[in-house]
Amino acid sequence: MTSPELVLPKAPATRKGFVARALGNPVFLCGAIVLGLILLMAVFAPLIAPYDPLAQDMLNRTVSPIWLDGGDWAHPLGTDGLGRDYLSRIIYGARISLLIGVFTVITSGIIGTLMGVLAGYFGGRIDLVINFLIMTRLTLPVIMVALAVVAIFGGSLTVVVLVLGLLLWDRFAVVMRSAVMQIRNQEYIQAAQSMGYSTPKLLVKELLPNIFDRLAVIATFEMAHAILLEASLSFLGLGVQPPTPSWGLMVAEGRQYLLFDSWLILIPGAAICVLVLAINMMGDGLRDALAPENRN
């Protein structure tokens, strides 16, 4: 029997991979380039930074950045109240922000995804319990709880990462739950059941690849969220402790110079703003690129 069905489509895969599709999106690309630059800056901080970020120089305190009167190229972004080079501190501060962002997202992503997938796939009592946990979590104001915990255990990088990681899983859980609920009734999941897949294997092999794109989108937004929260905590003096250079802490330390040397606040503030904007742009771009109507 001859039939047109015999002939396979000649053209190669027109369906682009998820990364290729995202890179075709200008918003995502902008965000990715900026984030890439900040990442390089953080990784190669010891090579780039002109000074030790902790070295104090009492003779050169609050030197202005070069675009203001009195600035010079020895300290392009000036120095702070203890004479520490501001450019070096900004470069090292990127490490803290990115560390917090990445580790918080890993911790909360694992917790939230696990809860969401279990609730969405099994439903019933498991769903009830997990939903209750999500609701409980949503009633807790993150910043208050974080403040309380840090006040008890003392502020340090580890404590901040742990607290944020254990608090920010709610959005992962909510989105994964609804995504899985949509997919679990698809016929390919039922087909896998009738083909004798064990439940863990089914979840990993059949289900996870299909929710991965949504996971990537929330991960970027939560990363930006975590970085902002760290900055707030450090600003309040309960996050990363001095003299570690953290952008939030730098804003806090610049507060007493607000009136006459306002750039001490503006520069780290701008750094936080650019990083969060870049990550959010990546998230927006991912979401647009992965929207069903943009797929081929």
Next chain:
Amino acid sequence: MTQPVLSVRNLTVDLPPSGDRPHAVSGLSFDIHQNEIVCVVGESGSGKSVTAFTAMGLLPKALKPSGGEMLFEGKDLLKMSKREHGRLRGKRIAMVFQEPMTALNPCFTVGDQIEEIFAAHTSLSKAERKARTMALLEEVRLPDPPRVYSSYPHQLSGGQRQRIVIAIALAMDPTLLIADEPTTALDVTTQAQILAMFKTLKTTHNAGILFVTHDFDVVAEIADRVVVMQKGIVVEQGTAAEVLNNPQHPYTRQLIAAVPRRREGAAEPLDENIALRVQGLEKTYHVPGSLMKKPRTVHALHPTDFTVRKGETLGIVGESGSGKTTLVRCLIRLIDPDDGAIWVGNRNFAQGSRSSLRAARKDIQIVFQDPYGSLNPRRSVGEQLIGAPMNFGVSREVALERAKRLMKIVRLEEDALYRYPAQFSGGQRQRICIARALMVEPKILIADEAVSALDVSVQKEVLQLLADIKREMGLTILFITHDLRVASQICDNLIVMSKGRIVERGTVDEVFGNPQDAYTRQLLAAMPGRGWDVPDLEAVAAV
């Protein structure tokens, strides 16, 4: 002859540059006169819906009419301003959509939605609008118009909703009615009623009707004239009698030959061995009550018994809500039956926990209806195929060899194993699904509406493939369908289900020749195209 209601001259609609061909339709010409039903027939991608949408001015932005004209009562619809076209829409030209479930707004009552048309196009008073609405509900023969008037769409059945969509279309007494596959989503008995209604409407309203469909039996039922389209081009047009009984173009012949029909000739004798014995299988759903609703129980499946012999194809036929889906889900234990036994060999498939069943699952495999939803879009075809035998302890190499062999059997290239589902057409996907089900060498294959979503010509090929595989591998097939025509083509024995019970069983000849149950008779009477005998195509071709 009077002037045609709609006269399409050399219409060309461009596809965006990324399309698989330059034009969605090209060089299309046909006329629709008053009191006439013109059927546009074609398979998916033939441009038949694009034609309907162009006349309504509802084309998606990416599609642009680039040539020709569409004269409605002498005026060219394509040159009209959006505003002028909008004034005609709903008043002089009206449309009936395919999906009655989504064509009505769930937030408003039926009465509001019909009255909205009068409010938009006339200056009738509120009382007059209501009176006209009631008259319309009478006309489309809805039971108890006052109740329907104040109902919300979700309170009505699919057939009733489609009648309301038709009522809305008829509200302003249009001269041109466009219907895009209006009966495809409906049950056969409902389809028969709606088709009968269209036939009455064309005379009572003296309208021209453009009826888009893929089903030649529906064409035989209602068409005055037929336009056959393939890939955007009209391959044949003429009166219904000409096209149906003396098709000229090879494509028309191919489509007519693919119309499912009862298999002629004596059935092969069946094996004595029993492959599957179902005893007293039963499923009841308990819907828990809430603050506003009382709890209720639904008997989805009353105690059911049947046996299937080795190598037999048993057709299970029923409309929506007949319990056939529940039966299938119980058979493969996607849901747990309340009571009863499913004997496959010496093993009772209805007993034991689901995890203890995993080893036995390879005896019963299933092919689902939706070729798009039943393959995982993110795993390559090969990975999905070898997954199942590897679950049962077959090594990767052996499984891969088997997958390659099965690709040949389902007539796909070996290369297909390394591709992703999105790269295949619906028919090809269904072949992959069949191959996947056969990977574990099952004793019983369940085809759950496996060909319902496919175009007729593809449907025919897949049915042929199933029949070949059954013969070569000695499979037993349970063929679940809503379509008696398809069932009669492939099955040895039939079971007819209604409201969770088996109402009729027997060989195809017994069920068709001498139906015992009233419901079966009703189903048979509702089959479209009964007055049309498919012509001897070889004789036509020879002339």
